[in-house]
Amino acid sequence: MSDDHTHVQEFFSARAADWDSRFPDDGPAYAAAVAELGLRVGDRVLDAGCGTGRALPPLRAAVGPSGVVVGADLTPAMLEAAVRAGRNRDGQLLLSDVAALPLRSRSLDAVFGAGLISHLPRPAENLRELARVVRPGGVLALFHPIGRAALAARQGRRITPEDLRAESNLRPLLAGSGWRMASYADEDARFLALAVRED
Secondary structure (H helix, E strand, O other): HHHHHHHEEEEEOOOOOOOOHHHHOOOOHHHHHHHHHOOOOOOOEEEEEEOOOOOHHHHHHHHOOEEEEEEOOOOOHHHHHHHHHHHHOEEEEOOOOOOOOOOOOOOEEEEEEEEOOHHOOOOOHHHHHHHOOEEOEEEEEOOEEOOOOHHHHHHOOOOOOOOOOOHHHHHHHHHHHEEEEEEEEOOOOOOEEEEEOOO
């Protein structure tokens, strides 16, 4: 396991137990972002870097009982917190690195990634792996329940020009990784970039 993975696991392991209680009001923002994926009953969707699984209930509601919902995360403590919250009833939990998913190519209709992009050690390569498992025309949602400026203020830092979530950086990053950006919103109350899997 690389140092990047170790750092991510250490960061989230230390915060897993109280993660949901730190952000108790994010549920409606997750549900609204999932709604923008345009999922249909029977679709197959991955929550990449699912953490405690906060997106799993709205994803399950969108695809219905005949759909497939998978939550993949690198940190065992986060998946354990998802189980304690009962979210394993809404999707299959998978201990997996999104850089090497144990999923068939073109097997999914969509990927949801909340807070994911800033934790990817090799963003272009990792986004290519997400593209691999999505069918052409499938959708990727990169989401955060608050916008970049609000998040930076919360963390006591400034937004830098190198921020991967800046539209000027994210659009070419996605384009080089098999995705075409379809929409981009960076507002105080949310960050949501939607991209379509190219052929």
